[in-house]
Amino acid sequence: MNIFVGNLATETSETELTSLFQAFGQVKSVQVMRELFSGASKGFGFVEMPGKAHSLAAISALDGKDLNGKPLRVNEAMGRSGGRR
Template sequence: MLEWDDDDYRIFCGDLGNEVNDDLLAKYFSKYPSFLKAHVVRDKASGKSKGFGFVSLKDPEDFARAMREMNGKYIGNRPAKLRKSTWKDRLGDAKNLKKLASYSNVLSKK
């Protein structure tokens, strides 16, 4: 998710069923003009959905509208639970992560 826009408005979509994939999630949110991407998080080993995903929007008004209109709406066979994503807060700024990774590589070579 680090390849996503640094200045997007990201929605956490919880309680997604196993049938929901990136394309289906995108279908539900693509009605918003500033829609950028949708991603359902999957277990690396099994490939099964972890039951949540993220949607990226460029415009704050679309973000607010999507939060109002889509929270509790069925996406697939379950009503989605939406909230503002804390992805960036939890991981920090992408530029800082890249700097940290570079710094860690330099230290490990010493």
């Protein structure tokens, strides 16, 4: 399942998100979205977990959790056609 993670602090790294989500199961991939030229975080990213049960547990536990001083917004990612902007 692909999971949207929003409201990330600018210093949040892929390694940090991997560690956070691994507490709930296997993490297939993590990507913090960044500005093309500056490399600065856009404040959101995606985590892919292979198991639906583990993904749902992570979403439930981490939505609203404070990370680097900001409450995370965590939910199932929408497809590109109807996704977030």
